[in-house]
Structure formats: C-alpha cells, structure tokens
Amino acid sequence: MEYLDFELPIKELEDQLEKCIVIGKESDVDVTNTCKQINKKLIDTKKTIYKNLTAWQRVQLSRHPSRPYTLDHVRALCGDTFLELHGDRGFKDDKAMIGGLGKIGGQSFMIVGQQKGYNTKTRQYRNFGMANPEGYRKALRLMKMAEKFGIPVLTLIDTPGAYPGLEAEERGQGEAIARNIFEMVRLKVPIITIIVGEGASGGALGIGVGDRVYMLENTWYSVISPESCSSILWKSWEYKEIAAEALKLTSSDMKRQKLIDDIIPEPLGGAHYDRETTFTTVEEYIMKGFNELKDLSTKDLIAQRMDKYSKMGEYKE
Secondary structure: OOOOHHHHHHHHHHHHHHHHHHHHHHOOOOOHHHHHHHHHHHHHHHHHHHOOOOHHHHHHHHOOOOOOOHHHHHHHHHHHHOEEOOOOOOOOOOOOEEEEEEEEOOEEEEEEEEOOOOOHHHHHHOHHHOOOHHHHHHHHHHHHHHHHHOOOEEEEEEEOOOOOOHHHHHOOHHHHHHHHHHHHHOOOOOEEEEEEEEEEHHHHHOOOOOOEEEEEOOOEEEOOOHHHHHHHHHOOHHHHHHHHHHHOOEHHHHHHOOOOOEEEOOOOOOHHHOHHHHHHHHHHHHHHHHHHHOOOOHHHHHHHHHHHHHHOOOOOO
C-alpha cells in the first residue's frame, strides 16, 4: 500500500500493529490487549483523517496509484461479458478511450470511459488517460451504435483532461468534444455517467452528459485542475491547495450546486482500501439509475435531459 502525506499517521499505526502481531507469534508474550488498543487507535485515526479531508486531499485520493481505474470497474461489473470495440473509422484507435458492450446485472450496456494505465509503460500506452479527437469520435460512434440498437450507455470518467497537443488541435479536438456534447444531449437511450477518478475540463464533458451523473466520494469534477488554476492565477503550482478550495470541485460541492445527481460512498480510506465493496456499490447505483430511466419514452427522456442541463445556467440577480 502506498501512502499519501496526510496518511502517514495511519502508516505508523499499521506498522506498529504489524510488529505487535509478529511479536505475539514469535514469543510467549500475550500482546492481545496491546494489539486491540493499537487497532482501536488506528480506526479512530482513520475516521478523524478521512472525515475531515480538504479539497486538495480529495484530489490526491482521486489520483492514488492503487485506486481502481476504468477497466478495473468494467472487469468487475461485466466479468467476461465485456467485448471491447475499437476505432473511430476515420483516423485510428485511441487507447486512452476504451469502449464496448458488456452486461451488468443481466442488462446490456454500451460502456465508454477513459483509461489511464497503472505503470509507466501502460500510462504511456494509454497517454495518461488524455484522449485525442479520435477517442471522442470513437466514443460517439459507439454511443450512436447503442442508440441504433436501443442499448443504454454507461460512461466512466477518469481523465486529467483532453490531450492538448498540436496534433490533437489540428485534428479538431474542440470540435470533437463539442460534437459529443451536442449529440449526447439528444441521444435516444438512457445515459448514466460516473466520475470514478479525475473529471477535468472538456476532457470529462466530452463523455459527461448524462441523465444520471454520479461521483464517487473521493473524486473531483472541474473546469480546470488545481495545479493549472494556480499556475494561471499565481504563476506557480504552490497555491494548488488554495485553488482546490476555491474551485469547489469535490463531490459534496457538486451535489450542493446541483451539478450531479448523487454521491457514491466509498469505503473508509478510499476506493482502493476495499475494491470489492466499491464495485458492488457502483453497480447498485448504475442499476438504480437505469431502473429510474428505463420506462421513460424517448420524448420524455430527451426532454428531461435537456431541461436538466438548461437549468444549470439559471441565476437570479
């Protein structure tokens, strides 16, 4: 297990507990009470730390190297029913954007999401989860295929942003994202969207228009990352913690502002501490959202979706 800087008190207690258990096994000394005391202190420390996280600490948790990525969720939710589909039929297959058909709870879904990679080699292969225009065009191709066959769409968001390179701009990055938003608003099948890690800028919005939008508890969703915001406002990354607070990017902030529909709770310590529980909870929310949408007529489905996003621009003077 890798520990973040604010988790070091937990690491110290877990090390103490491990040593206590080893002493008990290797000697005749009864360390049962000592182990219980350390374990109790460990649980109390975890509750204190994780119930009082700052916005920046939640951003750090969303990037934890042990956190389950999109393909981890897909494999857990779909098992061996997932069939990956490739290519945008125009340029090439973007490895940062994955998509395909899979069954969750006996229901077929067209699943689309960003995949980051879990080590240096796979991160380079997946371009760190930053999709090019062909990735968004692949996503749209798959969503239109789902519409053709009446299959609901599930999108899983985990990206530090769309790829900002020269080649991406030359191939129409902005147009590809805008086209996806335009088409998703009027897609004739239910769309369920879940932010499972980072949800940054247009890179997230390109697959983020949903009838139900959920965020895992320790994720973030914003127009810009705290580091980039800090570098623009203060010409330095040093103020990223202040920027994170100002951006109001946590799941609770998003729910308060009515930009998402609900927050998916994570196990104490984050999704990586208990992956199985996380996957089970995510599946429950997917099926809950689908059951709320499945009986709506196409006309009502699109009307409700348009109304939902139109209200996000309302304000009072």
